[in-house]
Amino acid sequence: MTKGLAMRGTWKALAAAALAGVLAVSGCGGGDDGGDASQVEVFSWWTGPGEADGLAAMQAHFEKTNPGTKFVNAAVAGGSGTQAKAVLASRLQNRKPPDSFQGHAGAELLDYIKAGQIEPLDSFYEDNNLKQAYPQQLLEQISHQGKIYSVPVNIHRSNMLWYNPKILEDAGIDGPPKTIAEFITALKAVDDRTDKVPLSLGIQWTADHLLENVLLGDLGTDAYNALWKPGADWSSPAVTKALTDFAEIMKYTTQESASSEWQDAAKAVVDGKAAFNIMGDWVYGYYVNPGPNGLGKKLDTDFKYAAAPGTDGTYMWLSDSFTLPRNAPHRGGALAWLKVAGSKEGQDLFNPKKGSIPARKDADKSLYKGYLEYALNEWTSPDTKLAGSFWHGVYASNKWHTDIDTAVGLFLQNKDVAKLQQGLAAAAKNSAQ
Template sequence: MRARRWSVAAGALGLVLMASACGDGGDGGGGEQVEVFSWWTGGGEEAGLNALIEQYEEDNPDVEFVNAAVAGGSGTNAQAVLEGRLQSQDPPDSFQGHAGAELQDYIEAGYLAPLDDFFDEQGLHDALPDQLVEQITYDGSVYSVPVNIHRSNVMWSNPTVLEEAGVDAPPETLDELLEALEAVSEETDAIPMAVGAQWTVSHLLESVLLGSLGPEGYNELWEPGASWDTPEVADALGTFEEIMEYTQEESAAEDWQEAARRVSDGEAAFNIMGDWAAGYFDELGALPGEDYDWSASPGTDGTYMWLSDSFTLPEGAPNEEAAMTWLELVASQEGQDTFNPLKGSIPAREDADPARYADSPYLESTLEEWQSGPELAGSFWHGVTVGNRWKNDIDTAVGLYLGDGDTEALNAALNEAAQSE
């Protein structure tokens, strides 16, 4: 059994505090500008953002674009910086957030302006799926503009490593996954399951819960008063513990890109990560079918664990007119078809041009699957099913588990987090 050692990267908090002092919502030099805040600083997500920025600057040559992206932690660092700015009444002109429960704290605090008139003017009620509009509606109003749809429950694998291990095909069930992980461990020098920083372990956990409980059981976990103190959840966490025994020791200092790269470079057999990894693999020059392959995470075939990146209009945005122009771009068919092929996602709009995604075997296949109407489950890590407080409680529980390996304590902490909501 593989022992794990995790450590907290020294200085991370200092970097966040330094970044929080860098925001400047004003015009800085007297000219018009728009400051857009996100956590897209690497891989396909950065490439997609840069393409949108280039388009915005071409369409608005008199507006200075300020890219206020903050790196690290799947947005946890950026969200800490953003919270400080909003509390001190220094908002950016627009900021990225995940559609769903993640934005409720900001709405309830009065930090976001409603976008109902914007949705009507832009025809977004017709362009976006009804279920998505319902998910981003709070007390009858819409507060964000979704730019994409991502799938969280994707398992990336290296075909060469699987062949060397004698694994004929990517595993379809959690039992098959455990067998494959053991085969990789015994027959190869590769890491069986690559993970990165702590948040990637929480991300892995949600796919294991979905694969073990099924979409109905998984979705019930997020209902008010739902109990996590059940034999079914205990079994799921037991499987999660077994999978974690096949991960590498040094992963705590790495983010998701490094874990994904290990798969395409043949250093690891598997990595469960969202489909933004597809854009990153393209950026690396990795070849689908040779350097990497994909499938639904084990036990979740036919279910789409979804999330959506969106942009907002903060109350008191210093450059509201320029911010609205930015929202028009990210809401448009042109903007979404520019952004998503690079990001490794599919458009939130239903009128996407399929030809724009034909160069990516992954995106072409996932766009077709999304449009076929799969069962849906919301990603908890990426803000669909839980607000920031509940998410943070889950992440704290996972962090303690990584330190002590106590699955029963993890179960108790997850149940306590659910009951406190």
């Protein structure tokens, strides 16, 4: 097991807390017992720059190693899977599942497990020696009652700050802010001294993403992680302070961003229109990949990066993974796809383009340059603390996720911090029922 991850015993407790109370699901062990391999329909939300390139690279590898199987890309556009999840829910409810679908590792998978919609994959893991390939802590996050339910493809870092160095220089800011207080001061400086947008933002889910970063930056790693345990106090003064800071930060964001995706918000930074953007490291793939899908920008010239304010030394992680739905129409094709998704070759083709690092421990480190080299070193360092992204599926179930989004949506309309805190506290209470 990776040395850095082996030392993080708190994750076992957090995983157990997230999975507590889930009903047992009976079913087969996900063994490779064949089935129709004439094609495979792979459902994801990877349609944007970087992610689409990564999927295309993995698809090409799949088609090369499975020449008799047709690959059907059923991706649905929309950052963070907001649109795709609604389409998927309808298909699963109507018993018309794809052969494999993308899901964030962690609590997000619990809803599918409880509904009996995905198969455990323990036999598949044994047949392909995958238990040895992944960090133990990650396996715990994708397991329920000792069974594994998905195949992780990557690790992303949610808590990243992307910034335009020239705009910071013009605003008299020496470097990236290291605390939330410094961040607010820097936003004000950009607003006062330049004609640029201090912080670029996109559609509503990017505000949810910003919220998790502000909570982590203000509360610290241990207190943030504790929020997702049963009985956590979402009404505390510390949470009030973090939400007040979130409200202040929101004053410096683009007001016309309701229809803009994360790519638009990220592009504003390298286009010289905005000073800062807080977004996951999928931004890096978008920035540096060549056109037409990427922007072909240069690190340290067109943009720079740092940990989001107040979060240096903490890796707020998430993982994209693929599942095996029950009654998959082309089960043999699905298992062939999962084999590629879990392979060293597949992950090393996918992740450099996506802007993420492999979930496996045996990555070819020579492929990961610039930011990705930094990310890989941070992920495996024994000194790095871990926090799970609630917005991207690690800590919050789909229902809790939706309730948080509802509370944030109301806040964007009324700007009432007290009501936002009440909504978040109610969402946490309802998640335990």
